[in-house]
Amino acid sequence: MAEPAQSKPEQGDDAAPTTGGPSPRWRPSLGAVLSVTLLLTVLLTAALVHVSWQAVMRANLKDLVGQLNDKIAGSIRQEVASVIANATAAQEALRTIFFQNVITVEDEAKREFVFLSLLQSQPSLSWISFGWPDGHFFGAEKLGNDSILMVEVIWDAAHHEAKRRVDSYKIITGDIEFEQRAFTPSGFDAAEQPWYKSAMASDQPVWSDVTLFPTETKPAIAISSQLAVYGKFQGVICVAIERERLSQFLAGIQVARSGTVAIVDPQGQIMAAPELAEGGDEAAAASAGNVVTNDLARDKLYKVAMEAVGHFGMALGDIHGTMSWNYRATLDQGDYFITFTPLGFKGWLIATVIPASDFLAEVERNTRRVAWMVGFLTLVLAAGAVWFARIAIARPLRRVTAELSHIENFELHRLQRRHSFFAEIDRLSDALMRMASGLSSFQKYVPTELVRRLLKQGIEAKPGGAHQPVTVMFTDLAGFTALSERLGDAVVPVLADYLSRMSPIIAEGRGTIDKFIGDAIMALWGAPERNEAHALDACRTALACDRALAQLAVEAQATGGVPLKMRVGINSGNILVGNIGSPERLNYTAIGDPVNVASRLEALNKRYGTAILIGEETRRQAGDAILVRRLDRVAVYGKEEGIAIYELIGLAGESAAPEAPGWIEAYEHGLDLYAARRFPEAIEAFRAAARERPEGDPPSALFIERAKAFMIEPPPPGWRAVTVLAEK
Template identity: 45%
Template structure:
């Protein structure tokens, strides 16, 4: 038999109140002092659990950051010596993990690089490299601005810091495991910190030691938010009983915690000396004591945190929980008697309005989260703290999932859920259209701009993402300046080729409309390649890490077509299968027959000009060009040159016509071999 929440809670409330009244009336004389001890123990338990959770989260954050950075190095996403990309990775981890204070890397040659948080206002990048000003310490400072960081200043200073002389490096360069270690004397810092360190091997070669550091000042800041009782405080002691973290809401990497202030600090220090530092015997798991200082008694509880011998010390004046407890118990008896009378009548109404209805709304929100439909989830107000917290947690969970849109497209997740794609390695062959896009001249641009390239590329990636999403594409990945997307998976799309072409043209137009300019004021130019065919689509990877992607020859050819734009001076090249699948919906010109890099046979490639339903100009020059291409393939190079010149003139400047004219002129001078069939060979990707 099932009953509603309201009836069940009503019965429970009535029963609890009746029993409580009887018990309190019978035992209050003997339980007053016990209640005070229980209250102190409960406060200590709550504080200890809260601190343990915070310390655990801090440690796991550091370990997760270490694993993430190591994976990036081990997977050869970047190398340990790629300064700009390494700096971006370290910076991203500091921004994502607010409890982390340092991320450091030391090389066997004594070089050193670190990212160091400077409180909530900014951070600094440190580097020691023998090739940079004779091994001086370079320091770049940044400040946080809404949604980004801003470079502030750079300076160099002499230093004798060598990571090889420090335990966090020396203890791990010869090991194959990671662990926590106490560290001191970091550059320009005399603090004692705690580092999660371990070696990094790439292709079975040891690159150096990576360490992620936490500072106890961050824990002091957290302790400053806790109030054990009305007048109590919590501290963290090390294995020797020394206070290493004291409540200070303003403490951070720049502003050290205020140690030694107040009576509660002295009590914590005394308790550490008595229970930990003053005995050769190992401390018990949980220790409690009563300390009197200047005639004022304090209840002190020490609870282990499970890390480096740390313990949390909760210090509460006894007066905070003993005063007035007897009178409160007597008053509670009379109150409970009155409550019993009215509780049953009010409970059903109260449970329905305060519990059942809000709980039903929260269940509805959780169902939306299950479907990844997280846009409309709002906090449900409730008079009950637990339901309010549950609703807030649901909203926070939805917000956290929403943040993953920057990494995993929401529509993709919904589609995968709707299509029933299991989260395990596997895939199936599907006919899809693949798009590759990158920025022309990005290598030189990134070398000139350095870290500022990120600010330049952000509007480009935003425009790219918007254009692909408008035409129902799936963004596979961002690779440096390149973007890979595909159509036809996970949702079936009978018009995948047409939609890919529309997205490509839209992307070019959108980037041009945004007016993005490079460091010399020139408009940003992009190149795109599209191809259609069978590909293996699905969850590619391992049980621990999956990527929904497409692999196969169709993907490789799309990438090669994107690169072939460099040869012809074009913006968008498409393969023959894309041309065939898009049909009359596109305006194209047959550009050439090309054997892309890595393939022996030639492909007829096309330049995408416009969509047929939006073309508002004459394209007579296309027929002229294709006539020249026909002459070219039939070795009538004189007629081909005339046609290419005419096409160039009609279009008002056509780089592809100029390229083909130059080839024809070269063949006039030195004819091709007898088995030549008009195929151009691409010798570069």
């Protein structure tokens, strides 16, 4: 006869349900979760708005920087094009005058007049000169805007010495005024200068870098060409532009508030920069061929630019279009906008470096003010939402939860109907009452006390697992497919004998056989029982299996049987282990990326001609207890990053595995040389390893072929010594 319903005093709204048995572990209350969820939702919404606004702002800022750089690059291109055009025009005009025999190169007075006229008519030119085959030189040099030098170097071939004449002129309005003449010894030989030799090597006007002049050493660029009159070679015409003039132009360009601009060549040498406009140490550094990255480059912004080039894996010579980067420098952890734009002359590039703070400082200050205001309003709104959630949702749900505890303990007579403002909670309470009515009838057919005990113990059969440190081993028989085709049904006893030999060895090594997959074995160490030495035990077991299989092969040969050879792959990691499958059928196994890597290592033995390969985590955990050879670094199928793989040779201290034999050292030295692109030396190291190993060394032969291939076709820039596997 059913128990009569009993009444009980009304519990408080926040009273927690009481159940028998051990106390349950602590869990956060629904009210706390709802409060935190609402607060986080509001804060996350505000953060997303802020981040979106920041992204839009930075995108607009990037466009602004791009437009600024386009204007700077356009201005510099125009200036350089104008200077180049002026020099080219002056060179061609002088060549035409001589070629048409208007004057001759020996006519000193007229020659000086023409040189002076051309130099004064082209403010950007620094030198107009002519060199004779015998080393004689004549040229006009502009010193600033108020002085001109006429320089002549005359060689005495008999005594192999030269005398330099320098006439100084002062520029006055509409004319020039002679000031003084000086004679000094000189060693300047026009025919030995780069501009002279470049012109002699070409039948067209050619540009070259110049640093040495009869009166000074100063970096410049020069256009030069051969002069022949009536088919007779006369000498070389040269028009030079000091790079300081380009630097002076750059000094007049405002690049944001504190940015800078420079012209660099493909080797990173500064061709022109604002700091070089006034001469000094920087000019001396540039003339000596120093590149942007050395310590003589005073402005750290140039160092930041070259640091960014290296960071993004670029070479200046590979930049053929405008390249822009947002880069955080290691020098000061500052953000910079860096742009390289081809100039279209001699491979030169325009480099602009602008600190992001030039644009973002004021914006970030305003953003912080807005963030404080939005944060305050967000907290106020969130507090109101939290209060409403606790009163309207959390409290009614706690009441319904208290009723669920009665169902858990089959105290169905204690259930009460709980009403709520929300329809969903009201319907939930109504459903609980209907459930109690149904269970009240059902409990007459089952032992209620048994069900109650099972529920209190929490016993439930379902799929599940946990991550734990485990080592996985995969084995496979080499050539088993061909063997099975050849033996047919007779392969079954061979396979059975093999598996019966391997199984106890794995068990004795504290391993767990997960499954047999045809001729393959998958085994685990560290699961289900914990094992701190799981990596070492797996390596020791693999070597024991290999020795046992070798003994089995000896027996097979003696009895006319089939000798077998095994390949092994071992890898360690934090792996998911447990009951995997459906509620109807479960399988205790391990799954995860380290398991896949172990399987791939087993297959890799075929490529390298090895027997046992282990992953770098297994090698690390086994430590000095094993003797290995660092075999290669590979990116296995499905992985982008390379991992180190090792060939397991033996256990440290075993007589059969001497400590670090010479062929291992030679091979690993070859690997280091191979990674450093020193392929000829690597080949010699690998050959030495193969010679020292009595039975030969297939991995050494493999790397010799790779190194030979790279000697024929070198690897691209940024190449790493990682073998990428395109197949599983």
